[in-house]
Amino acid sequence: xxxxxxxxxxxxxxxxxxxxxxxxxxxxxxxxxxxxxxxxxxxxxxxxxxxxxxxxxxxxxxxxxxxxxxxxxxxxxxxxxxxxxxxxxxxxxxxxxxxxxxxxxxxxxxxxxxxxxxxxxxxxxxxxxxxxxxxxxxxxxxxxxxxxxxxxxxxxxxxxxxxxxxxxxxxxxxxxxxxxxxxxxxxxxxxxxx
Amino acid sequence: xxxxxxxxxxxxxxxxxxxxxxxxxxxxxxxxxxxxxxxxxxxxxxxxxxxxxxxxxxxxxxxxxxxxxxxxxxxxxxxxxxxxxxxxxxxxxxxxxxxxxxxxxxxxxxxxxxxxxxxxxxxxxxxxxxxxxxxxxxxxxxxxxxxxxxxxxxxxxxxxxxxxxxxxxxxxxxxxxxxxxxxxxxxxxxxxxxxxxxxxxxxxxxxxxxxxxxxxxxxxxxxxxxxxxxxxxxxxxxxxxxxxxxxxxxxxxxxxxxxxxxxxxxxxxxxxxxxxxxxxxxxxxxxxxxxxxxxxxxxxxxxxxxxxxxxxxxxxxxxxxxxxxxxxxxxxxxxxxxxxxxxxxxxxxxxxxxxxxxxxxxxxxxxxxxxxxxxxxxxxxxxxxxxxxxxxxxxxxxxxxxxxxxxxxxxxxxxxxxxxxxxxxxxxxxxxxxxxxxxxxxxxxxxxxxxxxxxxxxxxxxxxxxxxxxxxxxxxxxxxxxxxxxxxxxxxxxxxxxxxxxxxxxxxxxxxxxxxxxxxxxxxxxxxxxxxxxxxxxxxxxxxxxxxxxxxxxxxxxxxxxxxxxxxxxxxxxxxxxxxxxxxxxxxxxxxxxxxxxxxxxxxxxxxxxxxxxxxxx
Ligand code: HEM
Ligand SMILES: [Cu+2]
Numbered sequence: 001x002x003x004x005x006x007x008x009x010x011x012x013x014x015x016x017x018x019x020x021x022x023x024x025x026x027x028x029x030x031x032x033x034x035x036x037x038x039x040x041x042x043x044x045x046x047x048x049x050x051x052x053x054x055x056x057x058x059x060x061x062x063x064x065x066x067x068x069x070x071x072x073x074x075x076x077x078x079x080x081x082x083x084x085x086x087x088x089x090x091x092x093x094x095x096x097x098x099x100x101x102x103x104x105x106x107x108x109x110x111x112x113x114x115x116x117x118x119x120x121x122x123x124x125x126x127x128x129x130x131x132x133x134x135x136x137x138x139x140x141x142x143x144x145x146x147x148x149x150x151x152x153x154x155x156x157x158x159x160x161x162x163x164x165x166x167x168x169x170x171x172x173x174x175x176x177x178x179x180x181x182x183x184x185x186x187x188x189x190x191x192x193x194x
Numbered sequence: 195x196x197x198x199x200x201x202x203x204x205x206x207x208x209x210x211x212x213x214x215x216x217x218x219x220x221x222x223x224x225x226x227x228x229x230x231x232x233x234x235x236x237x238x239x240x241x242x243x244x245x246x247x248x249x250x251x252x253x254x255x256x257x258x259x260x261x262x263x264x265x266x267x268x269x270x271x272x273x274x275x276x277x278x279x280x281x282x283x284x285x286x287x288x289x290x291x292x293x294x295x296x297x298x299x300x301x302x303x304x305x306x307x308x309x310x311x312x313x314x315x316x317x318x319x320x321x322x323x324x325x326x327x328x329x330x331x332x333x334x335x336x337x338x339x340x341x342x343x344x345x346x347x348x349x350x351x352x353x354x355x356x357x358x359x360x361x362x363x364x365x366x367x368x369x370x371x372x373x374x375x376x377x378x379x380x381x382x383x384x385x386x387x388x389x390x391x392x393x394x395x396x397x398x399x400x401x402x403x404x405x406x407x408x409x410x411x412x413x414x415x416x417x418x419x420x421x422x423x424x425x426x427x428x429x430x431x432x433x434x435x436x437x438x439x440x441x442x443x444x445x446x447x448x449x450x451x452x453x454x455x456x457x458x459x460x461x462x463x464x465x466x467x468x469x470x471x472x473x474x475x476x477x478x479x480x481x482x483x484x485x486x487x488x489x490x491x492x493x494x495x496x497x498x499x500x501x502x503x504x505x506x507x508x509x510x511x512x513x514x515x516x517x518x519x520x521x522x523x524x525x526x527x528x529x530x531x532x533x534x535x536x537x538x539x540x541x542x543x544x545x546x547x548x549x550x551x552x553x554x555x556x557x558x559x560x561x562x563x564x565x566x567x568x569x570x571x572x573x574x575x576x577x578x579x580x581x582x583x584x585x586x587x588x589x590x591x592x593x594x595x596x597x598x599x600x601x602x603x604x605x606x607x608x609x610x611x612x613x614x615x616x617x618x619x620x621x622x623x624x625x626x627x628x629x630x631x632x633x634x635x636x637x638x639x640x641x642x643x644x645x646x647x648x649x650x651x652x653x654x655x656x657x658x659x660x661x662x663x664x665x666x667x668x669x670x671x672x673x674x675x676x677x678x679x680x681x682x683x684x685x686x687x688x689x690x691x692x693x694x695x696x697x698x699x700x701x702x703x704x705x706x707x708x709x710x711x712x713x714x715x716x717x718x719x720x721x722x723x724x725x726x727x728x729x730x731x732x733x734x735x736x737x738x739x740x741x742x743x744x745x746x747x748x749x750x751x752x753x754x755x756x757x758x759x760x761x762x763x764x765x766x767x768x769x770x771x772x773x774x775x776x777x778x779x780x781x782x783x784x785x786x787x788x789x790x791x792x793x794x795x796x797x798x799x800x801x802x803x804x805x806x807x808x809x810x811x812x
């Protein structure tokens with residue numbers, strides 16, 4: 001933002017950039033939100049009157065897709081650092097497209113739920129799936145926004161590894177891995193419950 | 195007086211120390227300092243300077259404090275003098291004053307709306323944003339030796355989210371159905387079913403929107419505070435050399451970061467129940483003989499989620515006040531804080547425990563009594579670190595060379611309030627006693643004294659003490675003392691009697707007691723409380739006049755360090771610009787509480803340890 005707030009250069013304890021650190025802190029907050037949602041799920045389930053249903057298969061596909069997206073972004077990053085210019089651009093684009101595909105598949109998942117007769121207001125067991133995956137999708141949307149910026153940079157700016165661009169990329173990467181991992185956790189949570 | 199304790203020559207020495215031992219971060223090479231001064235909008239409105247943002251939080255908080263307190267006076271008038279006419283309020287409140295045989299009284303729905311708004315405003319807007327927002331912003335960069343927050347931009351956003359949350363809440367006051375009226379805790383079904391009460395419709399929608407915006411503000415602020423404290427400390431400022439203020443703000447931000455997201459979950463589920471017909475929190479309910487569609491929800495689940503935030507929230511309010519009080523007490527008793535490390539560990543212990551006691555608010559909600567026992571035990575354990583802190587404050591004062599001024603008086607008043615209110619907490623923490631006391635005026639007395647009044651006292655201590663750093667002028671000392679004594683006596687006069695009414699079983703949140711023969715003899719006591727509240731409010735007017743008068747007309751600061759304090763904020767220029775220090779950033783050489791050491795009144799943190807001298811605090 002402005003130079004006065006850059007980390008101090010002396011000492012070894014300031015290895016991590018403050019903005020990156022701030023991102024980790026923010027992820028901790030988001031984690032608490034999903035932790036509370038999934039614990040609410042458990043508490044509510046224990047209270048009875050709980051409709052059991054299998055999780056639609058689409059969610060398996062979306063899980064694979066989001067993991068693939070994370071992997072693509074990871075290699076986009078290593079390519080970026082190591083001067084593989086074209087690989088960087090295309091892998092980044094792939095990560096972006098896969099991220100989008102994930103959202104589309106999640107939507108399909110909600111449609112499938114509805115067709116199974118589990119609407120959002122049928123029973124809390126279903127409502128939780130909609131709401132938790134919906135709130136998660138909102139966080140993915142934020143990640144897609146960040147990816148979009150990265151994409152614009154990749155295709156419009158001349159290729160150059162600067163401190164600034166590296167930092168931006170690393171932050172996008174961290175966030176994207178975080179929300180992807182979050183979905184994997186939620187997915188296994190739902191699977192283990194149904 | 196205290197203002198002349200530091201000679202000019204020692205100030206000069208300090209500049210030399212900063213220049214020679216300080217750290218050059220090339221801040222002034224970039225000339226961006228000027229950018230922030232160049233126009234009105236970026237200086238006063240969309241400012242990114244933490245000092246200006248602190249003032250914005252403070253003044254917005256003061257605005258809300260006035261609004262929220264006036265609300266309480268209105269409902270106190272109704273409670274204390276139900277027979278008197280409130281017709282004179284009709285021009286302001288319109289249809290909410292109901293006229294019967296020429297006697298105007300407050301509409302019961304609006305009574306509930308006022309109580310709800312009072313609680314929400316004071317807890318969130320005043321004692322969270324106004325207190326922690328103000329002082330974390332002001333003091334974190336100044337006391338750890340940083341130019342600004344880690345992200346000044348997010349910091350600015352944090353303020354504007356708070357501001358917007360306030361605007362939304364303010365608008366809700368003018369809805370034809372009135373603002374939300376289901377209590378600051380927003381329990382379902384009142385917060386979910388629009389038909390449940392007048393305020394449950396549009397009022398609740400705006401309330402929820404406002405609070406979501408508010409949480410965004412808290413989180414943006416918190417992320418910044420944590421990052422700044424961990425990453426931006428100047429050279430030599432190890433964690434164990436941080437003033438207790440910084441420790442308190444830091445831990446507070448962590449608690450907020452971990453608990454507010456849970457509140458967001460609760461609100462999101464409420465919003466789904468309201469708009470998409472889900473039944474997270476709604477069980478089978480009949481309204482007007484009609485069964486609702488909702489089945490199987492659990493209102494108790496909401497209470498769990500709410501209090502998982504709600505209890506840490508009360509510590510989010512009190513910890514910053516504790517930090518301010520520790521600092522003010524040490525500076526003005528000219529003694530090191532007693533038990534520095536014990537203070538830090540008790541802050542951490544309180545923070546940790548605050549996450550595992552939430553169900554003490556739910557003993558009467560039908561939670562399993564065996565589970566209650568768990569919460570009773572941890573609730574009572576909180577008394578231990580709390581008592582450690584009280585002990586240390588008193589020991590700090592003991593045999594101190596105490597300067598009794600407005601700042602230190604309020605700090606001492608804080609300790610008194612915290613003891614009184616903490617003791618009643620121990621009553622309430624026993625689930626068996628809580629059967630009688632729950633939802634009575636005893637609880638109202640408990641939390642107003644321990645949280646409301648105590649946190650205000652901490653805030654006042656902070657304002658009187660750091661006002662010179664904010665405005666380069668002093669507040670008027672005489673008015674400050676009048677303010678203190680009036681508030682001290684007044685606050686006890688208001689809340690002490692509530693313990694008795696509460697023990698007798700008088701329930702809180704009731705509009706009238708005329709149908710209870712048993713409570714008849716409390717009529718005069720009730721009137722007394724109302725009168726005390728009005729008088730105490732008048733003493734706050736003294737404060738407000740003093741505050742604004744002093745901004746422009748107060749006695750000017752002539753030395754950098756009027757209190758003779760050792761912390762870094764007093765090494766900045768009298769009018770600190772953007773970036774805080776003109777040349778180098780000072781480097782820190784010692785802990786912050788070297789008062790009365792080696793025959794010197796105080797030793798600034800930037801002064802190197804003498805040969806063979808041991809650093810304090812360890
Ligand atoms: C010794 C420590 C404390 C103990 C054992 C304690 C215990 C309790 C208990 C058991 C209740 C629930 C009473 C009921 O509703 O029946 C309660 C209410 C409350 N306490 Fe404390 N407390 C302590 C300190 C504090 C502190 C330090 C604060 C704030 C700074 C605080 C703020 C509150 C508030 C706001 C409520 C009422 C919330 C409401 O129902 O609207 N307490 N306390
Ligand atoms: Cu509590």
